[in-house]
Amino acid sequence: MSEVVVLGAGPAGCAAAIELGRGGGKPVLIDRNARPGDALCGGFLSWRTAQRLGQLGCSPEELGAHRVDTLMLYGPGRSVNVTLSQPCWGLSRHALDTRLRALASEAGSTLEVDTIREVDGLELHGRSSHRTASALFLASGKHDVRGSGRPREAADPALGLRLRIQPSAGLARRLAGRIELHLFPGGYAGIVLQEDGAANICMALRKSLFAAHGGDPRALLGGLARTHPHFGLRLEPHWAEAQIDTIGAVPYGWSTAETRPGVFRVGDQCAVIPSLAGEGIDIAVASGMAAAKAWLTGGPRASTTFQADFHSAVTGPIRWAGAAWQVAERPAMASAALSAVRFAPSLLEKVILATRLA
Numbered sequence: 001m002s003e004v005v006v007l008g009a010g011p012a013g014c015a016a017a018i019e020l021g022r023g024g025g026k027p028v029l030i031d032r033n034a035r036p037g038d039a040l041c042g043g044f045l046s047w048r049t050a051q052r053l054g055q056l057g058c059s060p061e062e063l064g065a066h067r068v069d070t071l072m073l074y075g076p077g078r079s080v081n082v083t084l085s086q087p088c089w090g091l092s093r094h095a096l097d098t099r100l101r102a103l104a105s106e107a108g109s110t111l112e113v114d115t116i117r118e119v120d121g122l123e124l125h126g127r128s129s130h131r132t133a134s135a136l137f138l139a140s141g142k143h144d145v146r147g148s149g150r151p152r153e154a155a156d157p158a159l160g161l162r163l164r165i166q167p168s169a170g171l172a173r174r175l176a177g178r179i180e181l182h183l184f185p186g187g188y189a190g191i192v193l194q195e196d197g198a199a200n201i202c203m204a205l206r207k208s209l210f211a212a213h214g215g216d217p218r219a220l221l222g223g224l225a226r227t228h229p230h231f232g233l234r235l236e237p238h239w240a241e242a243q244i245d246t247i248g249a250v251p252y253g254w255s256t257a258e259t260r261p262g263v264f265r266v267g268d269q270c271a272v273i274p275s276l277a278g279e280g281i282d283i284a285v286a287s288g289m290a291a292a293k294a295w296l297t298g299g300p301r302a303s304t305t306f307q308a309d310f311h312s313a314v315t316g317p318i319r320w321a322g323a324a325w326q327v328a329e330r331p332a333m334a335s336a337a338l339s340a341v342r343f344a345p346s347l348l349e350k351v352i353l354a355t356r357l358a
């Protein structure tokens with residue numbers, strides 16, 4: 001008998017596996033890594049994400065996540081401090097993914113380690129196995145699998161960059177209780193403390209900005225630190241030794257209503273919200289849960305309806321997050337927006353809410 005397969009054990013795949021398992025589905029969860037790595041991600045969990053994770057039995061607070069009550073925005077020539085209406089959290093992806101994998105296993109899913117090289121409908125060709133699934137939950141996230149890729153034709157694509165600054169008293173004093181967004185021409189950096197007190201600095205930047213620094217991430221960081229002193233201060237004292245991870249051509253703004261019967265696209269494989277919004281993990285978990293529920297009630301044929309419904313649910317948040325990212329990366333617009341927020345903080349609350357999935 002062919003199996004229900006979930007490809008990818010990130011937030012989307014684990015959420016699907018947990019719901020499928022709890023509904024009696026006994027899925028096979030495939031990931032190329034035997035143990036959760038530490039995906040390139042800002043690690044910011046909004047109150048909405050925390051609520052959604054709670055539905056799966058995963059509490060960021062119990063995992064030791066750093067509580068965040070304030071959003072600090074640093075833009076051209078000015079900064080704004082906004083109190084968040086509900087607590088949010090900073091958590092490493094290693095901690096989050098470890099917990100989600102454990103819940104998936106408790107719910108009855110089986111983890112298999114393999115790198116899938118190609119997907120052809122319900123057929124999966126892996127490095128060490130070939131199989132035909134009765135239903136496939138495609139959750140390979142930031143990485144496309146041959147046969148199911150996403151379009152990447154942007155003229156000046158966004159790249160992701162992440163580094164960690166080790167815990168220190170200075171860092172704790174500066175960043176306690178806050179998420180910081182530093183806006184640059186052509187990108188932004190999000191900074192938040194995580195469960196171990198280290199600062200996760202995660203950036204989305206245009207390729208042209210990289211190119212202007214010879215494609216060298218350290219030259220880029222050094223340049224930004226000099227021109228943006230608040231950001232430079234966050235990098236001190238040991239950033240030069242920190243490991244820098246990068247990811248290319250993130251297809252921000254893409255989402256799809258299309259799929260094949262039996263194939264449920266979830267997480268970044270169905271929608272990629274600009275990361276400035278800090279909503280990607282919530283979309284991943286929500287899509288994984290909704291897809292599993294659709295399969296449990298309608299079987300493999302429910303995939304096409306699920307995909308169309310989820311696409312229409314996510315279109316508004318993606319559009320708002322895209323507009324916010326456009327404003328943030330243009331200095332004149334960012335400066336005007338920060339002035340507006342300083343006088344009417346409720347404006348920002350409204351935009352934040354518009355980028356959340358209902």
Ligand SMILES: Cc1cc2nc3c(=O)[nH]c(=O)nc-3n(C[C@H](O)[C@H](O)[C@H](O)COP(=O)(O)OP(=O)(O)OC[C@H]3O[C@@H](n4cnc5c(N)ncnc54)[C@H](O)[C@@H]3O)c2cc1C
Pocket residue numbers: 007008009010011012013030031032033039040041042043044045046049114115116117139140141142143144145159160161190202203204250266267268269275278279280281282284
């Ligand atoms: C710069 C940046 C910052 C971000 N910051 C935030 C943030 O602060 N908050 C937030 O909510 N969201 C953030 N996001 C978005 C968030 O990281 C993603 O939306 C989320 O990780 C999507 O989850 P996923 O499960 O779909 O995919 P992933 O997290 O990418 O997981 C995919 C899984 O599939 C596995 N896999 C991939 N390919 C294969 C293969 N061929 N064979 C087997 N296994 C495979 C991987 O090993 C991995 O475990 C950020 C994104 C970027 C680019």
